[in-house]
């Protein structure tokens with residue numbers, strides 16, 4: 278074995294991550310010189326970048342349900358020429374049987390969802406959509422309608438209306454929502470004050486030559502924003518639909534008078550000009566490309582996660598980590614509205630977490646400590662709760678089990694992000710009965726039962742193969758479907774609560790915190806509810 282080895286975990290923004298020094302006896306020691314995570318703080322041109330509610334690390338998790346979460350190395354994505362883009366269009370709307378309305382609806386929805394991923398409605402409300410004469414303009418009209426329904430306030434500038442029924446219908450739909458249409462003359466020369474987002478839906482892949490009036494003037498106003506940006510604190514972000522208007526469809530920003538959008542939403546597949554886009558947010562939308570098109574044009578496109586209408590291409594933007602924050606807005610959580618029994622209150626909130634479709638609402642952080650007070654935390658899954666306490670299962674030889682053997686006190690923490698809630702539960706811990714553990718063990722998927730047997734949890738193993746080899750051996754042994762015996766070293770714990778705290782996030786950090794602690798009134802045990810300062 279090499280006497281000294283260094284491993285760097287490289288995760289996009291982590292310039293220097295943990296480095297481990299392995300001594301010859303293989304005890305990992307975190308180097309003192311590199312213990313801290315050094316994260317460079319970058320300010321984006323448009324100020325603080327708020328990538329999305331998924332926050333910065335969630336993209337790293339392959340199971341994430343957040344659209345922007347999945348990224349693709351830009352080098353591995355394919356780009357279409359102008360001719361290919363038009364061909365794709367023809368095939369979709371010819372032999373493949375799509376109508377322009379359908380594609381436009383999906384394209385516009387992708388634009389709206391991409392925007393909503395990055396620019397949160399509570400911060401970026403006022404949207405100007407500048408629509409051109411072709412289908413790119415139509416995408417803008419559709420996006421405006423969806424953004425309206427997402428809670429944004431769109432206004433439209435649509436100077437060269439197309440007389441076709443499709444476009445007339447899109448205009449009528451927006452008018453019925455009282456979305457204002459603004460003429461070029463009424464639009465301020467300086468767009469920086471009146472809008473938070475400007476959507477450039479002027480030209481798409483059929484653009485050629487130099488922009489003609491009135492679009493040349495509108496594009497010039499977008500160019501001017503670059504200059505305003507340098508001087509001002511707050512300015513609108515510019516989102517281009519498919520092509521930054523005025524850019525050459527293949528060569529990109531070759532003219533002196535081109536603006537640099539903050540976000541580009543490529544539709545179907547990025548066009549060649551997108552290679553020159555270096556803004557912080559590049560998304561792909563138009564989730565309708567059938568396999569025949571993918572193979573004909575040899576397209577390499579990132580997979581859309583879950584049911585998302587958009588997916589981020591390339592690296593997520595660098596963020597000023599100190600500026601990452603949410604302002605929680607929730608219904609008030611007051612003494613009058615809480616259950617007298619904290620278990621009932623917990624059940625109420627747990628049910629709401631389930632109803633909100635949160636991922637693993639039963640995931641909780643479990644904190645334990647050694648007898649001399651050295652704490653440690655890890656996530657475990659809650660497997661049941663009632664008046665007797667909160668139950669989870671684990672390995673009785675693990676670190677947490679050692680802690681609990683010498684110090685049977687623990688703290689549980691639930692964080693329900695989508696509801697702006699956390700719950701703390703503290704108390705004493707006991708093992709559950711063997712029968713209870715047996716019963717739960719056999720309810721688990723067989724793979725997890727075998728996993729529990731092969732894993733000497735929290736002890737050092739020589740490599741992944743050690744676990745996989747043992748797992749395969751057991752898989753063979755139990756391939757006939759026979760009962761897999763629960764190992765003695767695996768079972769449950771139950772925490773009997775002594776205190777609870779229910780936390781509901783509120784604006785300006787003036788959160789609601791209600792703490793339950795036991796007290797006796799006339800010899801009867803009751804729960805006292807007190808409000809804690811946030």
Ligand SMILES: NC(=O)C1=CN([C@@H]2O[C@H](COP(=O)(O)OP(=O)(O)OC[C@H]3O[C@@H](n4cnc5c(N)ncnc54)[C@H](OP(=O)(O)O)[C@@H]3O)[C@@H](O)[C@H]2O)[C@@H](O)CC1
Nearest residue numbers: 366380381411412413480481482483484485487488489519
């Ligand atoms: N799968 C797909 O393909 C999908 C495509 N979709 C969307 O369609 C877009 C392509 O749409 P498109 O073909 O209608 O062309 P687009 O670029 O909007 O505008 C053409 C208009 O601009 C005009 N014009 C051109 N140059 C000009 C200039 N220099 N100065 C002034 N005007 C100029 C031109 O007039 P012309 O020069 O021809 O007289 C014409 O009126 C595509 O990018 C995407 O957004 C999605 O909806 C659905 C899926």
Ligand SMILES: Cc1cc2nc3c(=O)[nH]c(=O)nc-3n(C[C@H](O)[C@H](O)[C@H](O)COP(=O)(O)O)c2cc1C
Nearest residue numbers: 640655656657658669670671672675676677678735
């Ligand atoms: C969401 C989530 C749920 C987990 N659930 C459990 C669990 O129920 N039981 C368990 O032993 N480990 C669970 N783990 C793994 C633990 O976090 C931890 O790695 C393991 O129990 C070893 O912890 P220890 O060395 O502190 O004892 C979970 C991890 C995550 C991220």
Ligand SMILES: Cc1ncc(COP(=O)(O)O)c(C=O)c1O
Nearest residue numbers: 657658660670671721722725734
């Ligand atoms: C090591 C370990 N044990 C147990 C569990 C809980 O799994 P189950 O729900 O199958 O009991 C998990 C969940 O992540 C785990 O990672």
Ligand SMILES: [K+]
Nearest residue numbers: 477480518520
């Ligand atoms: K555009």
